Amino acid sequence: MPEAATRVEWQLRRAKFREYSVDTPEHLFERAATIYKTLMHNQFRLTTAEIDRDNKNQSRSQVLPLWQAIADAADRVLQGTEEDLTPIDRESVLPVRAIKTARDHLKAVLLDQAVPLETYEAILDHANRLLQEAGNSDAEIRIDQEDFLASYQKAFILSGLDSQADDETNQERRAA
Template sequence: MHRLGINRGGERGTHYAYQISYAGITIGLGDWNAEERQADNLFVRMTGETCLLKGAWQGYDLVRELVQQLSGRILRERLTRVDLCLDVTNVAAAELQHLVEAGHFITRFKAVHPQTELVAGRRTGFTAGKSPQRLICYDKLHEQRNSYNDLYRQTLITRRYGGVEPEHALRLEAQCSRAFLLEKGIDSPADLRVKASHLFHHVCTDKFRITDRPVDRASKNQSRAAMHDLWTALVTAGEVVFGKIDGELIPVDRSLISPIRVFKQGFGCFVSGFKQMGVPITRRAELVRHVVKAVDGVMDSSEKWADFFDEYRLLLEECST
């Protein structure tokens, strides 16, 4: 339980008096009776990391169990946003970006933006549409190589890449707003279980698709261009994956996860802080003493230490599941 509540929808959105973190899932709980007020008194936000580590539907079931344990009764369920992602190994995002830049696409989105990192001159993918109703293509593995979250990276390799780190790892991510979901007859999680495969197909064929030839957007005969073979394979893979979304999660071998990069990041943060403070350090013992002093300065009460140890115990319990 956090000390402060949480808003859904920004500063002017609905305020929930209680914010709960449960198995990595963010839950906002309102202090009103849902039967007396036309506003949901509980909302759930599951990040992509939580879905990878815990499983999307497994996390959904955990929240339902928590509501029952709190003596709650679920009156209705609404989806406000859904992100569907397909991970594919040994396909470079740059390969699809080349086709997009050459005009090999048909879209109903109003904008398509290729992404290029200008310093290295490296193509990183493309975006079609605007958040939260868009399709994104990028190299997920390259993104994670620059991250300190080794657990997330190893779980990607285990559960998405077949246990072997590939040279390239393409991700196609379809971000869908509630209005867009309702157009496809998807209102609740139960609807999504049935229609996830159809939703992914719709985004990657009707809303956007890569074609086997350049398309003259000024003409009215765009539909004559057939889908590119690679794009057809990706769409088919997505339909298969999202048609089997209740599979068992593959256990992650935690012996392969090294915390060294995280420790190095933490060490760098201490050094930066001491530098800003102008603290002279010439010996190892001095560094250790200043680190302990800095930690004591942050954790300046017995209550904060008690909260820390409780949170750390919960984190260890989560890691063991």
């Protein structure tokens, strides 16, 4: 038995996964090798000697043979699961991705309810009814809808979108 042991683990939160377009377990498995290599080589590694941080020669330090063996073993296990981890531009993708995620949640709800729907329009109509009926009574439905609208309006203002809308309205008035 060894006298001492070291445990190395990484904790990757949802925000980091989303930065690299990992939104589902399937995406994670598709990119597993690339993520693992990034963690094992770029984020943390054990070396045979102290790294010369003053001269910026970190890459010249020899990797500890045991660490390299662990990295190589994982490379063999995860072979064929490498994909690009270039961060995606969230400014242009987020709204579309959010809508698609909401649509996937809706699909899960419809399948859970075993609702047979023949057209995309029927799905949208049914989703609209579900949203209209969120709550248990007419009074609760109205309160829920008012709360949702108030929450949306508050978020709209807090994100500064209300001033953008005002600017666009003023520009349209000047143009007319």
